[in-house]
Amino acid sequence: MTRRIKYHVLLACVVFGFASLTASQAKEPVKIGITQIVEHPALDATRKGFIDDLEENGFGKTDGVHIEYKNAQNNRAVSGQIARTLVGDKVSLVLAISTPSAQDMAAVTKEIPILFAAVTDPVAARLVKSLDAPGGNISGTMDRSPVSRQLELLQEIVPGAKRIGTVFNSGEVNSVASVAEIKAEAAKRGLTVVDAPVTATTGVKMAAESLVGKVDVIHISTDNTVVAALESVVKVCQDKKIPLFAADTDSVARGALAALAVDYYKLGRQTGAMARKVLGGSVKIAELSVEFQKEMELHLNPGQAAKMGVTLSEAVLKRGSKIIK
Amino acid sequence: MSWYTLVGALEQGFVFGLMSLGVYLTFRVLDFPDLSVDGTLPLGAAVCAATIVAGGSPFTGMGLAFVAGVGAGAFTGLISTKLRIMNLLAGILTMIALYSVNIRIMGAPNLSLLNRPTVFDGLQGLSMPSHVVPLVVAVMLVGLMKVMADLFLHTRFGLAVRAAGDNPRMVTAQGMNTHHAIIIGVGLSNGLVAVAGACLAQSQGSADVGMGVGTIIAGLASVIIGETFIGDRSVFMATLGVIVGSVIYRLVIAAALSFRVGGLSLTASDLNLITAMLVLAALAFPTVRQRLRSRAIH
Numbered sequence: 001m002t003r004r005i006k007y008h009v010l011l012a013c014v015v016f017g018f019a020s021l022t023a024s025q026a027k028e029p030v031k032i033g034i035t036q037i038v039e040h041p042a043l044d045a046t047r048k049g050f051i052d053d054l055e056e057n058g059f060g061k062t063d064g065v066h067i068e069y070k071n072a073q074n075n076r077a078v079s080g081q082i083a084r085t086l087v088g089d090k091v092s093l094v095l096a097i098s099t100p101s102a103q104d105m106a107a108v109t110k111e112i113p114i115l116f117a118a119v120t121d122p123v124a125a126r127l128v129k130s131l132d133a134p135g136g137n138i139s140g141t142m143d144r145s146p147v148s149r150q151l152e153l154l155q156e157i158v159p160g161a162k163r164i165g166t167v168f169n170s171g172e173v174n175s176v177a178s179v180a181e182i183k184a185e186a187a188k189r190g191l192t193v194v195d196a197p198v199t200a201t202t203g204v205k206m207a208a209e210s211l212v213g214k215v216d217v218i219h220i221s222t223d224n225t226v227v228a229a230l231e232s233v234v235k236v237c238q239d240k241k242i243p244l245f246a247a248d249t250d251s252v253a254r255g256a257l258a259a260l261a262v263d264y265y266k267l268g269r270q271t272g273a274m275a276r277k278v279l280g281g282s283v284k285i286a287e288l289s290v291e292f293q294k295e296m297e298l299h300l301n302p303g304q305a306a307k308m309g310v311t312l313s314e315a316v317l318k319r320g321s322k323i324i325k
Numbered sequence: 326m327s328w329y330t331l332v333g334a335l336e337q338g339f340v341f342g343l344m345s346l347g348v349y350l351t352f353r354v355l356d357f358p359d360l361s362v363d364g365t366l367p368l369g370a371a372v373c374a375a376t377i378v379a380g381g382s383p384f385t386g387m388g389l390a391f392v393a394g395v396g397a398g399a400f401t402g403l404i405s406t407k408l409r410i411m412n413l414l415a416g417i418l419t420m421i422a423l424y425s426v427n428i429r430i431m432g433a434p435n436l437s438l439l440n441r442p443t444v445f446d447g448l449q450g451l452s453m454p455s456h457v458v459p460l461v462v463a464v465m466l467v468g469l470m471k472v473m474a475d476l477f478l479h480t481r482f483g484l485a486v487r488a489a490g491d492n493p494r495m496v497t498a499q500g501m502n503t504h505h506a507i508i509i510g511v512g513l514s515n516g517l518v519a520v521a522g523a524c525l526a527q528s529q530g531s532a533d534v535g536m537g538v539g540t541i542i543a544g545l546a547s548v549i550i551g552e553t554f555i556g557d558r559s560v561f562m563a564t565l566g567v568i569v570g571s572v573i574y575r576l577v578i579a580a581a582l583s584f585r586v587g588g589l590s591l592t593a594s595d596l597n598l599i600t601a602m603l604v605l606a607a608l609a610f611p612t613v614r615q616r617l618r619s620r621a622i623h
Contacts, residue, residue, distance in 0.1 A: 074538060103439060176433060
């Protein structure tokens, strides 16, 4: 009896495996693989922009293009398996959203063209040798925040600010790079930076509270952990009248007073345009240089600004691409 | 599932088999649920990657990873036995401490190994496709470690380790010290886990401070799946079962990633659910079996 169950389970596994074996052998003309490390608003927007751009420009489902989207749910081992699955599925091109997804993809194929998106520093991640001439089978778009312009805006809105506070996750490679860049840029402008590291969303409130009295403004970079718990920072900033700036636009609707940021949807579209060049055969991926975001978004929240003790001038409001009422 | 996906899943199954062997040593042999492994897997990756980036040989990196893992595991064993900290908590403490340590070792949360030397280079260019090489290396490594673990568990000290898990009072009554068995046992277990991390970093192209997420779950699942399908009648079968369990675990994930019936396809966002279902099925299997067996008697 029990042995029979055991064999049934094994049999089911075999059938399951073969079913998927035959299923994946169905003929499809153009297959594009997408691998993404985790569900996240910015990364999801990137993917949506990419797909929209392709669909509107002759690479849609009706044009015979099939998109395989896989998400690793923040598990590196699964991300590695996804990379191998995409290679095994013989996709014509891969979009790798985020640094770890791109690294896992680059580790398993030297032939399939890989476009990365939402990667902050592709050179440090050793994805490409140089931004202008990546060579090999990989290129893409970067999401590096315009730190210099962000600090310029910060000084324009809060002219007296001398000390900037920031909360960041010391385990996120992008955040560590951002904080280092903020410090370098701040030094050029005669500003000092006080950083408060966290390792989980639960620590964010305490870290923000630790900055009270030590800083004039708080600037949050595109840190996944801190942005996830942004409300706790907003609360501290409102209570203590500390102006709060963000580096992603979604955070403005959630309570930051301003953000000059990369628009991830547009970044996705920009990556889509690169993909069309490669798929169309007009350009080889080795010849595509890594691209930056062309137009930045400025979101403003005058109501929150008032709660944090600053007024947004007409000149600033006029430049805003979106004003939250 | 394509051939390439299958090879990839087998490779990961064997690499994680090393890790599962470690989990078997603590969870089953020592009866010590050790959560340090979520920290020692990236520790091994970090030590190995830092060694390679600094210009050291990948083999030296793997060796150092093992030593670092043993150290971290021994620390868990030490605070649990000597300071009488509950074993679950001791593991958690080591795990969270290692998070900072790992970033220190790498100097950053992520260290890329793309286009750097790895242990797989030596076999490249032989008469096999390049993507099969990591699988061959993983099988050899896990096979070697399995044999070593089997031999270890049959030595005098190994028997003491097994007794410390089965019946600590008896061990104490025989005039032996269970503390040493626990400290060394947990140490060796984490050494294996760290080597798995080192191997993984090289096959995936980077070491990342977040790569330990879910290690203990995969390890426990592999141990239990192994016991269900292979059994644990002897040490030889049990350690074999752990490796087979790890391979089955990865094969199911790979199958889930490739599975598609008509318009219905399991996406990666269903993965954690599928993983949980698989582990649940394996956990429930012995109970269901017993129910059916007793029904057959009546």
